[in-house]
Amino acid sequence: MPTAAHPDATALTDEELRSLDAHWRAANYLAAGQIYLMANPLLTEALRPEHIKPRLLGHWGTSPGLNLVYTHLNRVIKARGLDALCVWGPGHGGPAVLAGSWLEGSYSATYPDVTRDAAGMARLFRQFSFPGGVPSHVAPETPGSIHEGGELGYSLAHAYGAAFDNPALLVTCVIGDGEAETGPLAASWHSNKFLDPVHDGAVLPILHLNGYKIANPAVLSRLPEPELDALLRGYGHDPLYVTGDDPDTVHRALAAAFDEALDTIALVQRSAREDGAPERVRRPLIVLRTPKGWTGPAEVDGVPVEGTWRAHQVPLATVRENPDHLRQLEQWLRSYRPDELFDADGRPVAEVLACVPEGSRRLGASPHANGGLLTRALPLPSLDDFAVPVDKPGTTLHEPTRVLGDFLARVMDDTRVRRDFRLVGPDETASNRLQAVIDSGGKAWQAGVLPVDEHLDRHGRVMEILSEHLCQGWLEGYLLTGRHGLFSCYEAFVHIVDSMVNQHIKWLKTARELPWRAPVPSLNYLLTSHVWRQDHNGFSHQDPGFVDHVLNKSPAVVRVYLPPDANTLVSVTDHVLRSRDYVNVVVAGKQPCFDWLTMDEARVHCARGAGIWDWAGTENGGEPDVVLACAGDVPTQEVLAAAQLVRRHLPGLAVRVVNVVDMTRLMPHEEHPHGMTDFEYDGLFTPDKPVIFAYHGYPWLVHRLAYRRAGHPHLHVRGYKESGTTTTPFDMVVRNDLDRYRLVMDVIDHVPGLAVRAAPVRQVMADARARHHAWIREHGTDLPEVAEWSWNA
Structure with a gap:
């Protein structure tokens, strides 16, 4: 049977309950304010249309649940002295996470102009989903985040990645019930088969079932609880269930669930680290069921909103134009009793902050969410x-x-x-x-x-x-x-x-x-x-x-x-x-x-990104008649084999061989930091000589990267063109016209004056391709002259 977390399972005092509820109400007020208000942040006067943003953007539906989790995470982090990180999975949950970080002061520490007072609250509200402001979802701009709130499906995998090799870290992960329907998230439940209780931190998933996505019910929220319980246990978890719409009851139940989950995690880690317990055990998971858009408008224009899909984004959509909506918005905001939560200067009162941890233990200040602060250079060998x-x-x-x-x-x-x-x-x-x-x-x-x-x-x-x-x-x-x-x-x-x-x-x-x-x-x-x-x-x-x-x-x-x-x-x-x-x-x-280059040569060539291989060409200090360029291991071999054939069959032709390691070198310097200037590019490829380029991938990419170059009309690229099958290695390049014989034919076709003079050579190359086709169908292997080829120039 499902395990329920009961209100009497924790010693939550009445004072703690009041503090948790005050913090949650404050966070809900700030979340709603970000969606609607651009002035009058503390409601010191009656709401007027000019106080409302002209474009109402954001997502209210998930915010109360995220605020609830933020509030209760604060309690256990402070009470237990935890280092914690939270990955906020539900899409567009930005108002909640911004509210939590502003309340704890980490937002103002990161953005000093958004002070923790009335003026800062006004900036917090105005900037949300506003030109020049911040996105509606949890984003890089959000302190404490490592996860983009709009990329549904990846939160739990990110959480486990953060926990690996982080033995002192607790990573909580809020999973929205819409996100839980995605394939990546469904696979992510198996991550617990890879979490080492000795060297890794802990992951505590919180599956938030508020019932709906944008317009449809969520699958997991509609499963009978025994079926959901069997699914989660099958994934290797011991679910703890918190369900309700009465704030006091839910606060007590969620506090109990967190305490039970963290006690279990501590026991698992202690057993593995101190006693060497080898067995994998079930890990706790919290299933939190609360109404979508909880504490928001119950009805709007005679239709239900709270607890339905209509609460997903903006419950009251025409506040500026509709006096009834404006009145309802003011009633909604005042229901949180902001005058009890913020002092006359707009600062959170002591009761709101009683559960909030300090310093780097605040969720918005965790160095783990700004990982570059903790990065050490790898000890790379010589x-x-x-x-x-x-x-x-x-x-x-x-x-x-x-x-x-x-x-x-x-x-x-x-x-x-x-x-x-x-x-x-x-x-x-x-x-x-x-x-x-x-x-x-x-x-x-x-x-x-x-x-x-x-x-x-x-x-x-x-x-x-x-x-x-x-x-x-x-x-x-x-x-x-x-x-x-x-x-x-x-x-x-x-x-x-x-x-x-x-x-x-x-x-x-x-x-x-x-x-x-x-x-x-x-x-x-x-x-x-x-x-x-x-x-x-x-x-x-x-x-x-x-x-x-x-x-x-x-x-x-x-x-x-x-x-x-x-x-x-x-x-x-x-x-x-x-x-x-x-x-x-x-x-x-x-x-x-x-093997083409020694390690010393490889260092220089890779640092350069693209360069001439003098030993492969026949320029002899002069100007080339043609450039044979290559990028990729197989194209490089084919270009060098082609260069060898040109030496043998067209000994008077000056050939330059260019190898490209860094593909972004082909781009203009103005478009990419690694890109070549026109002077550099023309010096390497020439502005007016034919360039036969054998490229690893789709040939049009090279054209796209080099289209602005003076020599682009003379650029002819060979690469993969979706001709594949089960065949011999060399036949793959022949099928896609990337082979050495085709490249020599391209040289003859594009170097002025060669079409007539070198026609016999071109015929030899074409015959070799025909001979290849006959050979592989009889022998099942490549031509000996190909299979046994090496650079013998």
């Missing part, structure tokens, strides 16, 4: 320790991600005590050749273990679950609270988190503009098992478009790297792990790849 020897370019092969795995394993080893580095991925770490990291860090796991299992570790820091959403959410919460990490994923399936990375990029862009937010470690993607070497999985696993998606976002935040070999991959990874406030996308293969 790159020389992992350098692949390269005596001559293109003669030896290594699996780049396997080499990187050794580098990351050292990072994992060197953070074994401080525990501030994690690797996440959807069950692909070993597949992506990063096995060494597992050997070092172990795979986090708190569920059952069988004798056949390998590397499962209750204290592990490699996190694998077949949900890209959870991997992303965990890592975001981990990074935003000041730690470091890497997300390894198959290139085609990282698109699952497109919306999540959108929100994270927006968060970082805004946070960078706030002087009080300290820079946090970057979100780093390693995309491997990529489009050109998914020949065995086929078309479904072939999609290089995540780079296009990311490069549409804020130039201040996004970076994209395509290292062509093992040494450049290690160098790039060293760079991105040192960076702050970026989203870095690194694309590299896991299959054997030629």
Whole structure:
């Protein structure tokens, strides 16, 4: 049967009850005031239309419940001396969280012009959802937040990410019943199978069931309670239920639920840390049922509002025009008795603040919600320790991600005590050749273990679950609270988190503009098992478009790297792990790849971002006739093979080979900090010579990045064009016209004067492509001249 939290289960005194209710009423008043008022904040005179905002924006429905949680969190934080963080999941709950932080003083500490008095209250009200003000949802501008209130579905994953390797932290997470219907949130309940009670903090989910979303009932709120209870217990929780619409009863019940939940958490942690208890036990969860829009207007224009979907946004919509609505708004606001809650100067009275903690224990002042304050630089090893020897370019092969795995394993080893580095991925770490990291860090796991299992570790820091959403959410919460990490994923399936990375990029862009937010470690993607070497999985696993998606976002935040070999991959990874406030996308293969650059050369080339490979070209100090450019490991190999064919068949042609590691270098300097000036770009690619560019992804991206360049009319890009299947590795590039033979044909087609003179050479290249098609259908393998190719120029 469901467990109810009864009012008599706590020793809440009448004085504590009055203080909690006063704080809650004050927060409700401030939340409603933010939605409606632009003047007369303390109602010192009768409300008039000019006191009301001309555009009423915001969401009232969720605010009373969030205010209730904020109030009761204050009590337990202060009483128990807790370090706590709250992730506010319901969309557009900004009025409540802003109200709580203003009452506790953390908002005024962050924004000194919004003082904790009548003048500051007026500013708080006016700025909300107002031009030049603050958003209606919990946002980077909100002190104490690590979560964008509009991104429904990710709150619980963020909460667990914040708790990992934070043993003294309590992370509460309010989950709206609409949010609870999303796929990412449904998967997030399984995060408790990864929470280590020894090294991690605690997560206390609070499922707030107020019954409705924007216009429809919420699914979980309509489940019979035994069915809901069975669901939550099946997820591994012990639910505590708080239900009602009488404030005194709900206050007592919620206080009891918090006390019981926190006592249970303390017992679980003590048993694991002091007694070594190995068993995973059920974790507490609070189910809070209160009416949507509680304490607001019960009816408007003869239809019910409180407790219905009509309370979701603005219950009284025509206050300026409708005298009855204006009168009803004033009655509503005065029902909180603001004259009892604020003194004549607009400051909260002592009773309102009696439950509020002090200093950094205030929810709006937690350093964990401004994680850059807690960030320590990673102890990264010397790159020389992992350098692949390269005596001559293109003669030896290594699996780049396997080499990187050794580098990351050292990072994992060197953070074994401080525990501030994690690797996440959807069950692909070993597949992506990063096995060494597992050997070092172990795979986090708190569920059952069988004798056949390998590397499962209750204290592990490699996190694998077949949900890209959870991997992303965990890592975001981990990074935003000041730690470091890497997300390894198959290139085609990282698109699952497109919306999540959108929100994270927006968060970082805004946070960078706030002087009080300290820079946090970057979100780093390693995309491997990529489009050109998914020949065995086929078309479904072939999609290089995540780079296009990311490069549409804020130039201040996004970076994209395509290292062509093992040494450049290690160098790039060293760079991105040192960076702050970026989203870095690194694309590299896991299959054997030629080694082109020594580690010293790789450092210089990666720092430059794009450069000429003199040893591969035939300029000999002169001006090139054609530029062969490449970005990505497979395109680089094909360009160098094409350059070798040009040497052999067109020995008088001056060829320049350019390799691009940092894709944002192609952008104009005015549009991206890494972008080249026109002078730099023309010096590298020339303003008037044909450029044959072999690119890892969709070719139109290169055109988009370089469209303003003088040489753009001479730019011809080859890349992936949605032609894939289960086939041989070389056939993948042939199918998409990225192969060496096609590139030589492009040189002949675009260098003036070659079309006639080199027609026999072009025919040889076309014949080679035809021979390839016949060969693979007979032998099932690539042509020997391709499979056995190396750089022998």
